[in-house]
Amino acid sequence: xxxxxxxxxxxxxxxxxxxxxxxxxxxxxxxxxxxxxxxxxxxxxxxxxxxxxxxxxxxxxxxxxxxxxxxxxxxxxxxxxxxxxxxxxxxxxxxxxxxxxxxxxxxxxxxxxxxxxxxxxxxxxxxxxxxxxxxxxxxxxxxxxxxxxxxxxxxxxxxxxxxxxxxxxxxxxxxxxxxxxxxxxxxxxxxxxxxxxxxxxxxxxxxxxxxxxxxxxxxxxxxxxxxxxxxxxxxxxxxxxxxxxxxxxxxxxxxxxxxxxxxxxxxxxxxxxxxxxxxxxxxxxxxxxxxxxxxxxxxxxxxxxxxxxxxxxxxx
Amino acid sequence: xxxxxxxxxxxxxxxxxxxxxxxxxxxxxxxxxxxxxxxxxxxxxxxxxxxxxxxxxxxxxxxxxxxxxxxxxxxxxxxxxxxxxxxxxxxxxxxxxxxxxxxxxxxxxxxxxxxxxxxxxxxxxxxxxxxxxxxxxxxxxxxxxxxxxxxxxxxxxxxxxxxxxxxxxxxxxxxxxxxxxxxxxxxxxxxxxxxxxxxxxxxxxxxxxxxxxxxxxxxxxxxxxxxxxxxxxxxxxxxxxxxxxxxxxxxxxxxxxxxxxxxxxxxxxxxxxxxxxxxxxxxxxxxxxxxxxxxxxxxxxxxxxxxxxxxxxxxx
Numbered sequence: 001x002x003x004x005x006x007x008x009x010x011x012x013x014x015x016x017x018x019x020x021x022x023x024x025x026x027x028x029x030x031x032x033x034x035x036x037x038x039x040x041x042x043x044x045x046x047x048x049x050x051x052x053x054x055x056x057x058x059x060x061x062x063x064x065x066x067x068x069x070x071x072x073x074x075x076x077x078x079x080x081x082x083x084x085x086x087x088x089x090x091x092x093x094x095x096x097x098x099x100x101x102x103x104x105x106x107x108x109x110x111x112x113x114x115x116x117x118x119x120x121x122x123x124x125x126x127x128x129x130x131x132x133x134x135x136x137x138x139x140x141x142x143x144x145x146x147x148x149x150x151x152x153x154x155x156x157x158x159x160x161x162x163x164x165x166x167x168x169x170x171x172x173x174x175x176x177x178x179x180x181x182x183x184x185x186x187x188x189x190x191x192x193x194x195x196x197x198x199x200x201x202x203x204x205x206x207x208x209x210x211x212x213x214x215x216x217x218x219x220x221x222x223x224x225x226x227x228x229x230x231x232x233x234x235x236x237x238x239x240x241x242x243x244x245x246x247x248x249x250x251x252x253x254x255x256x257x258x259x260x261x262x263x264x265x266x267x268x269x270x271x272x273x274x275x276x277x278x279x280x281x282x283x284x285x286x287x288x289x290x291x292x293x294x295x296x297x298x299x300x301x302x303x304x305x306x307x308x309x310x311x312x313x314x315x316x
Numbered sequence: 317x318x319x320x321x322x323x324x325x326x327x328x329x330x331x332x333x334x335x336x337x338x339x340x341x342x343x344x345x346x347x348x349x350x351x352x353x354x355x356x357x358x359x360x361x362x363x364x365x366x367x368x369x370x371x372x373x374x375x376x377x378x379x380x381x382x383x384x385x386x387x388x389x390x391x392x393x394x395x396x397x398x399x400x401x402x403x404x405x406x407x408x409x410x411x412x413x414x415x416x417x418x419x420x421x422x423x424x425x426x427x428x429x430x431x432x433x434x435x436x437x438x439x440x441x442x443x444x445x446x447x448x449x450x451x452x453x454x455x456x457x458x459x460x461x462x463x464x465x466x467x468x469x470x471x472x473x474x475x476x477x478x479x480x481x482x483x484x485x486x487x488x489x490x491x492x493x494x495x496x497x498x499x500x501x502x503x504x505x506x507x508x509x510x511x512x513x514x515x516x517x518x519x520x521x522x523x524x525x526x527x528x529x530x531x532x533x534x535x536x537x538x539x540x541x542x543x544x545x546x547x548x549x550x551x552x553x554x555x556x557x558x559x560x561x562x563x564x565x566x567x568x569x570x571x572x573x574x575x576x577x578x579x580x581x582x583x584x585x586x587x588x589x590x591x592x593x594x595x596x597x598x599x600x601x602x603x604x605x606x607x608x609x610x611x612x613x614x615x616x617x618x619x620x621x622x623x624x625x626x627x628x629x630x631x632x
Contacts, residue, residue: 001632002628002629002632011632012632013632118532118533119531119532119533120532120533137466138454138464139454139465139466139468139469147532148454148533148537149455149533149596149599150453150466150468150486150487150596151466151468152455152466152487152488152493153455153532153596153597153600154532156490156492156493157599157600160600170466171468171469174472176499176500176501177468177472177499177500179496179499179630180495180496180497180499180500181496182629183492183496183499183621184496185492187629215435216435216436216463216465216469216470216473217434217435217436217463217464220464245563246563247561247562280465280469281469283469283473284469284476299632302632305499306631312318313318313498313503314495315622316317316321316327316328316329316618316619
């Protein structure tokens with residue numbers, strides 16, 4: 001048992017990323033019931049929705065689960081009150097400064113993990129007292145760091161820089177990439193894209209099918225002048241690219257983006273006008289499965305690789 | 317012994333990347349003498365210089381070495397004639413279509429490896445008959461693919477797509493990252509940046525010192541409208557960034573780039589006006605070493621990790 005398994009009280013150090021519009025109580029409880037850590041993504045939820053989701057998740061599993069809270073969202077105060085009131089055991093915070101909320105959450109016995117995209121932010125998170133960090137690389141879907149450091153370069157750099165345990169994210173989807181993350185020094189993996197393509201994910205079926213169809217090279221980092229975000233290619237992403245190439249400026253980009261684009265694409269299944277946030281590994285995802293099948297397959301593949309280090313492939 | 321070791325006749329499946337202005341006969345022979353595969357980077361050499369470099373390399377080592385030839389360079393025809401005439405055993409080709417030269421090189425008993433940045437190009441290279449491919453990710457220094465696929469996402473995708481052996485490149489510099497590459501299915505690693513920071517590299521000492529000083533996040537992919545290239549931050553890179561942000565267009569970028577920028581930066585040590593091509597791992601490189609010390613350290617670290625898979629870190 002490593003530090004991540006011990007910290008969360010989970011059997012497998014496999015964490016399902018908290019993702020807007022895709023990870024409600026059904027996905028989170030399925031992953032937790034399979035022995036991993038499920039996360040409810042609060043970033044797309046009104047306060048009353050999050051409360052309802054937590055209650056449903058608690059009814060569906062006795063295992064630990066977490067809530068992901070982007071710290072720059074307007075409802076942070078109400079979200080954190082709900083989390084503390086309902087006794088959620090673990091919070092993953094992202095996109096903001098973890099020093100404000102970490103002490104009060106920890107005072108209630110809640111474990112706090114912060115998502116970072118650079119060594120600099122990892123050191124700040126450690127100084128803020130978080131229990132662990134997620135080091136998320138450039139290949140990850142959705143919001144992304146400005147340094148563009150990839151998982152392969154970021155994880156060893158963060159592992160060398162901090163004393164707290166490190167969870168790797170970005171590009172991880174199977175036993176091979178999980179072993180790669182552990183080779184780099186990570187003690188857990190956070191997997192997003194592959195868990196979107198599950199029967200329990202709240203993503204629209206059309207978005208799940210689009211992920212299955214996606215090929216390598218079909219996502220690109222966009223909106224770097226606002227907040228960098230990795231998008232799957234579609235007419236909306238092409239409009240964004242054209243506007244960026246034309247140098248239209250931040251206000252015009254904000255107007256083009258408008259409101260509700262991510263909901264429209266990922267939750268309502270509008271593949272033309274909607275924003276489709278997904279990682280580079282979407283090119284490697286070829287089926288929609290139950291979340292538990294992914295956890296099982298990944299654990300078996302990982303164990304086969306590690307016990308198979310006597311395999312000639314690993315012996316020079 | 318895996319397919320890459322057998323293909324090249326080398327002890328360790330560690331390949332030193334052929335790099336303009338940095339990898340002449342001194343570096344290539346040092347790596348080959350240490351049991352890896354050294355590569356002379358012909359991209360910055362006139363035909364008579366390459367001939368001289370090959371003869372010196374042959375005098376300095378009895379082990380196999382290779383020459384890297386970017387296929388879009390003007391002297392390709394003369395370079396290939398020299399390579400065949402002097403009996404260089406291995407060619408790494410890049411930046412172009414491998415179908416033209418592969419058959420005639422192979423007819424002379426020369427092994428041919430092509431560098432690719434996407435699954436699509438890997439399949440084309442395999443169809444052209446090359447003996448192996450280098451799958452080089454977004455984090456690599458210098459010229460780079462348009463798809464921006466990272467090593468962690470690219471290597472498993474290429475391994476799944478082709479039957480020939482795959483060498484991983486981009487972000488690899490130590491035992492941890494080498495094991496990660498092998499976990500992804502690679503049978504060899506190609507390492508560039510770290511071999512620039514060696515006593516035998518022909519890079520200017522000022523550039524080597526700048527690499528040692530570099531921190532995570534200090535390189536970015538630039539010149540995407542011409543040929544994407546990863547540059548270390550300096551006044552020249554900032555000028556390029558400003559011009560790109562201002563949307564000046566291809567002609568103005570070409571004029572800003574001018575001629576001889578890479579030589580000025582990497583070979584002559586002009587850290588202000590020169591172009592400094594290096595990978596994201598420069599943030600993890602902290603000393604200038606002999607090339608043989610890097611090979612030895614990497615092999616020991618790798619073997620310690622693989623025999624240490626009984627280590628609790630790898631056992632869930």
